[in-house]
Amino acid sequence: MDEFDFIDLLRPLVGPTGLGLQDDAAKLSVPDGQDLIISTDTMVEGVHFPLGRRGGGFSERLLRTALSDLAAKGARPIGYMLSVAWPVGTDAKWMAGFVKGLDETQSAFDCPIMGGDTTSTTGPLIASATVYGLVPTGEMVTRAGAKVGDDVWFTGVLGRAEKGLALMQGKVLDLPETEILACEDAYLRPEPRFLFRKILRQYASACADISDGLISEAGHIAKASGVRLDLDAQHVDGTSFGDDYELLFTASQTSRTALKSTAEALPLKITRCGTVAEGEGVWVNGERLMSQGYKHTF
Template sequence: MNERDFIALLRPLAGPAALNLDDDAAILTPPPGQDLIVSKDTMVEGVHFPKGRIGGGFSERLLRTALSDLAAKGARPIGYMLSVAWPIGRDPKWLNGFVRGLHDAQESFDCPLIGGDTTSTDGPLVASVTVFGLVPNGEMVRRSGAKPGDDVWFTGTLGLAEIGLAIVSGHAVDLSPSKRLVAEEAYLRPEPRFAFRKVLRRFATAAADISDGLLSEAGHIATASGVQIDLIAETTKNADFGDDYELLFTASARNREEIVEGAKAIGLPLTLCGHVLEGVGVTVEGTVVKPEGYRHRF
């Protein structure tokens, strides 16, 4: 399979802005009163995903994790661009599976392909997506708005993705079949929390998605906001492993009841995990911690 064959596979995924993938460019016009939000993520076979599993699982995870960045901003997705460096000689079945995975993910979030680039490589598969979303003017949720006195929350359940990675990697995991499936899905198909975006935009003072671990993301918010985030110890059991792609956010304590009700209305688990204080950095019940999380080494 060559580059043009692969583009032909991708063409049915293209939205109107992509101009049928014929022009090496796309057209995006934000509606009046909307800000265009842009984010980019990259995955490498053997680093972000086990080697040899680069079909639909890889591509669906790639797009879903990138979209999680938009969810953390309170945005609504409108499209994405894809760039792929395919290993030379890879069986075409993987390319077909890759396209099916993209299809499934973009259909889930009404987020069509609008362009990109393809090439080949002697190394592992490298793929990246640039995602585009919209928020009402001035309503994007940043990392820099946390204030002393705010509550700190995270959505969903942390730690499932770590178990899912072990399963996908072929390690023995002592779980029932149903729980194994839940953990595997948490790793392969993380759920960007778009259904929570209106609550997030209304009440959150700062937010980030949990891609590199709870402590790391708390550190990002604390640094950007110039505050101290003090976490409750029992909520930090899965604090170092990333890949959960849940939301970590801060909000005024006076809005606690409305936030809980907003999450309950969409069936989203929510955990009050700490508080924002005067100071700097991250602590766990007063003990200073170093919020390393996962970091790529160059």
């Protein structure tokens, strides 16, 4: 299979902005009263996903993790660009599975492919997704708005993705069957929290998606906002792995009741895990913690 055969596989996934994948470009008009939000994520086989797994699991995880960045900004997805470097000799069945994973994911979030690029490599599979979203003008939630006295919250359940990877690697974990399935989904198919976006825009003062661990993301918010985040010890243990792609956000204490009731209505579990104070960094039990998240080294 060559690059044009792969593009033909992608063609049915294209929305109107992608011009049929025939122009090496996309056309995008931003509606009045909306800001365009853009984010890019890259995955490397053997780093972000186990070696030899090049099919739908890879592409689903790639697109879902990229979309999580839009969810953290309170945005609605509208499309994405895809760039893929396929290892020479890749079986066509993996490419077909890769496209199927994209199809299922973009259908779930109404986010069609708009274009991109394909090439070959003698190394592992490398793929990037650049996602585009819209948010009402001036309402994007950034990392920089946390205020002294705010509560710190996170969505969902942390730590499941780490267990999901362990299960993929063949490790046996003493977990109920329902929890095993939840952990596998957390790693393979993380859920961008788009259903929470309107609540986030209404109540959150700052937000980040938890891709590199709770402490790491809390540190990003603390630095961007010029504040200190005091976290409860009970929520810190076992959260350095990251890859949960839940949302960490801050909000006024006056919003507690409204946040709980609106989240329950979705339904989505949210947990209050700390407070915002004067100072800098991330602290637990009077001790400052340095980032424990994953870092790429060069």
